[in-house]
Amino acid sequence: MTSLYQRSKLTIQKRLAKRWISWLNRRIPASREVTLNQRSIFIVPSKTGWFFCLLLVLLLITAINYQNSLIYGLTFWLFSVALSAMIFTYRNLSGLTIKTSQKVSGFSGDSIEIPIRISDSRRSHQGLVFSWPQQTSATITSEIHKNEEREILIPYPLNTRGQLKTERLRLESRYPFGLYKSWTWLQLKTPGIIFPKPIYSPYIAGEGEGNDEPRDANLQVGNDEFIGLRSYQKGDSLKHIAWKYLAKGKGLLSKEYDNQQLSMQWLDWHSLHGQGVENKLSLLTGWVLQAEKEGRAYGLRLPNTAIAPNTGDLHRDYCLSQLALFGKQEQGID
Amino acid sequence: MIKDFPRSALIWLLLSMTSVLLPLQTHIPLWTALLFLIVVGWRWMMHLGRFPFPDTKIKVLVVILGIAAVLISAKGRFHLESATTFILVASLLKVLEMKTQRDGYIVIFLCFFLLAVSFLFEQGILTALYSIAAVWLLIAALVGLHQTLFNDHQIKQLFSAAAKTSAQVLALSLPIMLLLFVLFPRLGPLWSLNLQSGKAKTGLSEEMSPGDIAELSKSDELVFRATFIDERPPATEWYWRALVFDRYKEKNGRAVWSASGVFDQTDWFPQSWQPKMQAGVFDYRIIQEASNHKWLFGLRGVSAMEAGIGMKENDLIINKTKLHQRKEYLVRSKPSIAIADQGLRPFVRNQSLQLIQTSNPKTRLLAQQIMLEQASDQARLDFTLSYYRTHSFSYTLQPTPMQENDIDSFLFDNRAGFCAHFSSSFVFMMRAMNIPARIVTGYQGGELNPDSGHITVRQYDAHAWAEVWIENKGWVSVDPTAQVAPQRIRLGLRESLQDGDEFLPGNNFSLIKLSNFQFLNDLRLRLDELNYQWHQTVLNFNKDKQGNFLKQWLGRNSLKKSLYWLAGLFCGFFLLIAIALLWSGPKRKLTRIEKSLRSLDKRMQIQGLKRDEYEGLNDYSMRLQDSFPSEAQSIERLFEQLQQYLYVKAQTRNANTDKNERALAKYIRQLGKRLTKDKSIHHR
Numbered sequence A: 001m002t003s004l005y006q007r008s009k010l011t012i013q014k015r016l017a018k019r020w021i022s023w024l025n026r027r028i029p030a031s032r033e034v035t036l037n038q039r040s041i042f043i044v045p046s047k048t049g050w051f052f053c054l055l056l057v058l059l060l061i062t063a064i065n066y067q068n069s070l071i072y073g074l075t076f077w078l079f080s081v082a083l084s085a086m087i088f089t090y091r092n093l094s095g096l097t098i099k100t101s102q103k104v105s106g107f108s109g110d111s112i113e114i115p116i117r118i119s120d121s122r123r124s125h126q127g128l129v130f131s132w133p134q135q136t137s138a139t140i141t142s143e144i145h146k147n148e149e150r151e152i153l154i155p156y157p158l159n160t161r162g163q164l165k166t167e168r169l170r171l172e173s174r175y176p177f178g179l180y181k182s183w184t185w186l187q188l189k190t191p192g193i194i195f196p197k198p199i200y201s202p203y204i205a206g207e208g209e210g211n212d213e214p215r216d217a218n219l220q221v222g223n224d225e226f227i228g229l230r231s232y233q234k235g236d237s238l239k240h241i242a243w244k245y246l247a248k249g250k251g252l253l254s255k256e257y258d259n260q261q262l263s264m265q266w267l268d269w270h271s272l273h274g275q276g277v278e279n280k281l282s283l284l285t286g287w288v289l290q291a292e293k294e295g296r297a298y299g300l301r302l303p304n305t306a307i308a309p310n311t312g313d314l315h316r317d318y319c320l321s322q323l324a325l326f327g328k329q330e331q332g333i334d
Numbered sequence B: 001m002i003k004d005f006p007r008s009a010l011i012w013l014l015l016s017m018t019s020v021l022l023p024l025q026t027h028i029p030l031w032t033a034l035l036f037l038i039v040v041g042w043r044w045m046m047h048l049g050r051f052p053f054p055d056t057k058i059k060v061l062v063v064i065l066g067i068a069a070v071l072i073s074a075k076g077r078f079h080l081e082s083a084t085t086f087i088l089v090a091s092l093l094k095v096l097e098m099k100t101q102r103d104g105y106i107v108i109f110l111c112f113f114l115l116a117v118s119f120l121f122e123q124g125i126l127t128a129l130y131s132i133a134a135v136w137l138l139i140a141a142l143v144g145l146h147q148t149l150f151n152d153h154q155i156k157q158l159f160s161a162a163a164k165t166s167a168q169v170l171a172l173s174l175p176i177m178l179l180l181f182v183l184f185p186r187l188g189p190l191w192s193l194n195l196q197s198g199k200a201k202t203g204l205s206e207e208m209s210p211g212d213i214a215e216l217s218k219s220d221e222l223v224f225r226a227t228f229i230d231e232r233p234p235a236t237e238w239y240w241r242a243l244v245f246d247r248y249k250e251k252n253g254r255a256v257w258s259a260s261g262v263f264d265q266t267d268w269f270p271q272s273w274q275p276k277m278q279a280g281v282f283d284y285r286i287i288q289e290a291s292n293h294k295w296l297f298g299l300r301g302v303s304a305m306e307a308g309i310g311m312k313e314n315d316l317i318i319n320k321t322k323l324h325q326r327k328e329y330l331v332r333s334k335p336s337i338a339i340a341d342q343g344l345r346p347f348v349r350n351q352s353l354q355l356i357q358t359s360n361p362k363t364r365l366l367a368q369q370i371m372l373e374q375a376s377d378q379a380r381l382d383f384t385l386s387y388y389r390t391h392s393f394s395y396t397l398q399p400t401p402m403q404e405n406d407i408d409s410f411l412f413d414n415r416a417g418f419c420a421h422f423s424s425s426f427v428f429m430m431r432a433m434n435i436p437a438r439i440v441t442g443y444q445g446g447e448l449n450p451d452s453g454h455i456t457v458r459q460y461d462a463h464a465w466a467e468v469w470i471e472n473k474g475w476v477s478v479d480p481t482a483q484v485a486p487q488r489i490r491l492g493l494r495e496s497l498q499d500g501d502e503f504l505p506g507n508n509f510s511l512i513k514l515s516n517f518q519f520l521n522d523l524r525l526r527l528d529e530l531n532y533q534w535h536q537t538v539l540n541f542n543k544d545k546q547g548n549f550l551k552q553w554l555g556r557n558s559l560k561k562s563l564y565w566l567a568g569l570f571c572g573f574f575l576l577i578a579i580a581l582l583w584s585g586p587k588r589k590l591t592r593i594e595k596s597l598r599s600l601d602k603r604m605q606i607q608g609l610k611r612d613e614y615e616g617l618n619d620y621s622m623r624l625q626d627s628f629p630s631e632a633q634s635i636e637r638l639f640e641q642l643q644q645y646l647y648v649k650a651q652t653r654n655a656n657t658d659k660n661e662r663a664l665a666k667y668i669r670q671l672g673k674r675l676t677k678d679k680s681i682h683h684r
Helices: A002-027 A047-066 A069-091 A243-247 A277-294 A313-324 B007-024 B031-048 B056-074 B080-097 B101-121 B125-146 B152-183 B212-216 B346-351 B361-373 B377-390 B406-414 B419-432 B486-496 B511-516 B518-539 B543-554 B558-583 B592-607 B617-627 B629-651 B655-677
Strands: A033-035 A042-045 A097-100 A104-107 A111-120 A125-131 A140-144 A148-157 A169-173 A180-186 A192-195 A226-231 A253-257 A265-268 A298-301 A306-310 B222-228 B239-245 B247-251 B254-258 B266-268 B282-288 B302-304 B309-312 B316-319 B327-333 B437-444 B455-458 B462-470 B474-478
Touching (some): A047 A069, A047 B101, A069 B101, A069 B125, A069 B518, A192 A313, B007 B080, B007 B101, B007 B125, B031 B056, B080 B101, B152 B558, B239 B462, B247 B419, B254 B406, B302 B316, B361 B377, B361 B406, B377 B474, B406 B419, B419 B462, B543 B558, B592 B655, B617 B629
Parallel strands (some): A104 A192
Antiparallel strands (some): A125 A140, A125 A169, B222 B282, B247 B254, B266 B309, B302 B327, B309 B316, B437 B462
């Protein structure tokens, strides 16, 4: 009996939660820019507000018992202030525009700082507290002046790989009197991608490759010989930039190695047997990072695509995003 | 969530706290002021980082010391002052450890309560005005608690923001406050309060020995205000009766007058006697300050006119309970009436003849002499009165102290005294002549405000006179002081002592002392009138006044209606907010360009070429060019212009901007139309 009851209660709770979320999605839809208004701001008395109520009751009783007009006056004035405070608290969020900022990326399991931009041309806002409701991580308190735009970085732990899809961000404010708390749930479409969590392990050469490619990539390690400098070209790995020269003011130069061809590496999905999909992706991610670090050219072979060997940050990011979005193509990459 | 408050909030808190504690200081022990200074100094040093925050040991020690100090200074009695001291010390100790936002709330809320408590002590119009500033500071402190510091350089900006917000919210709240003040139903006290001020009030006491009333003449404290409703009797008849003393007893080596209790029978309104309204009968309203006593004030021939007021046989009115609060009441008097003309009952007669047997032999001798020389009681009375006039008595507030046989030494040695001396010696002589007599104390005269017509009676107007029983006439009022110092009666104490230093000695800053300067005196009278109006309209806005006021505005059943009004106003308030919110949501008005772009979007949607949310203008331009090869050039040009415009707009605006904007918007619309008709659409 009890278990049945509990189950039904649970489902009711779940159903309510579902309803709440769908209502919220209709009311404050996900977007890249939100201007807060009466549709998106919630407001209720805070704990302090209830204590203030208690104070008012106490004052009223004193006024009645002592038949004191001035205490009546004070009580009514403070009560009236408590009502007006609602408008002031609401105004501190109302009109605030919150925008997403540049694209972010990171590895699953890491924490990144999600940048958002807040602005308002009409008034300044104080005591804005940003937090993720499900994370116990620190909250960020901020404020902006009239006509100012400010970027705030909010730490966010990354979980599953794929397109970044944050939960709703809570923005709360109790300014100016603390008698009410007003808040909103923001679903910001911050463009971003979460790469699989890298697992570092030695390379395993792909199967069924072309004959001229060496079977064991590790043989090539250490053969990279520095042969000289050339001017930087788009796509060159950052690892190969001659930072010392740059610091001396001699411009952006890339170090050239004679064995880039030799150290070419195919990172092949099919070389990994008997592992789960996610594990495979993690291993491949580790390889990509390793290969990029070692400065070798690498190509990535996935069941549905193959990326020709290359080097450089752009190449690495492309590979990583392919890994991140593997099997999640319904979301697409434009 | 522990949040430290910004530095500016501390300054607000200390300021507002000071403003609340300052007016209380006169009513609570002096050591609290010292504690206050120590706490503020200590907290400020913490703020500067010179002292650390107190640890638990110090906190416990300080709390124990604080409680001990409160208990010791209360001397085991629990009254309003000790309760106030307790709350005050608690809030001061909280200030010491105040660090987080929550501590700030506690201090502010305690201060609000202390402010209310201070209204139990003082309620004048200046107090009220001062308190507005205190409330403003407290609300500003509340705002300060929630401010987040931009940086330390902007502390000035934070200050002005808090000050402004506080003033704004107070101003915005004023109308609702006034409405509530008028409409909120006034109830009687919910339970009887024993927590009253323990401070002895200056004023008449229930005993009198010669010398007492001179003390009162040093005080200019307000006793009551009176306003005659129709006719006003002449000033020489303003003898406001409060107490009748008919017992004469030795106490601690001094002869003391007090009430015997033979007149304790009280007729309560409406059973009490009431004269009919006619010529020579006066109606007047009195607003009496709290006295902590039951007695009320009235002219001769007084009668109770309100519930809760009773009348005693000796022509006095009293209140049912002690006056811990100010009270306004209506009185009717018929000064010409003969009191107790039906005869004197034996025990009253005995009481009114009682003397201390062995005292003042010289006075007794004089009385015997007069009694033998004069034939009737009336003649004896007249002769005794003239005795004061003919034997060069003088009126002074600083007589030489007299101990034993005080009346002898007054009548034969000093011959200088004030009303208490004159009246007690007179009554003594009358009794010694076997004529029933008694002392009446109260106030005499008062200052008439020529503009509003109200009479202000202060402590220095305290007076004592006599009543003598004359057969067939009843109790007759006699004022022996008037024989010696007629100007005291005619003009009042202030005028009669104007040249000397006797008036309000040691009270150099009293406004009343400045009445010689015409301008200042006018100002003083103006202020007095203002205070009178304040008392009558605001402080005494009680159940009856509210009822009358509402009846005037709302007609019958006003209490019920006022509640409806109250409810209606609240609904209206919220409705207004809702409407205001719906009306002026922060919807930004679309610019002309944005509107035209939106219409382009709509047209393109039909073609399946709507701009993506993420798509930049450049990309979109390329996409459109691909899709409409025939229009590619104009699309490219238009989007270039558009981008340039959007970029430039952010930088500068000049007279041409508007024109360009209009042209650009037109082009966009035109392009939209053309593209819709374009059949060369090229789907990828």
